[in-house]
Amino acid sequence: MSRSVEQRIEDILDSIERCRRYVAVLDGSDSDVIDMAEDAIERNLQIIGEAASHLTAEVVAAHPEIAWPQIRGFRNILVHQYFGVDIAVIRDVVENYLPPLADAVRQHVESGEDVP
Incomplete structure (x- = not known):
């Protein structure tokens, strides 16, 4: 089942929020919890990259300030070169990079632009 662009944007925003919450755990002292947070962050970054790869050309073009190819490429690195x-x-x-992405896609949604 294919997801709509609106759903993919929501996936991006949800994953960004999760990453933001989980990164705070990385400064803790429980190594098991830190390992779980790292895994969770990596998974959510993969979701962001996958969702971004399915946005329409109109959505991407409306936000040239976002490094879309790098987002998609980072997903591939996380999946295929996980050891590095x-x-x-x-x-x-x-x-540093997720907050501007969140602003851009949130702005796109709030602007009421038609999302195919």
Whole structure:
């Protein structure tokens, strides 16, 4: 079953919020909880990349400030080169790159633009 663009945007926003919450756990002292948070963040980044790869050209074109190819590429790295993923890079992505992505897709939804 295919998901609509609206659903994919919601998937992106939900996954960004989860990453934001989970990244706070990385500074804890329980190594098992930290491992689980890292796994959860990576999974949600994969969801973001997959959902972004299914957005329409209109949605992508409306937000040229977002590095769409890098988002899709990062998903591929997480899935296919999982052994080389550095948690510092993941933290940087969550803290510095996801907020502008959330703003862009939220802005798109709030603008009332037709999403095919």
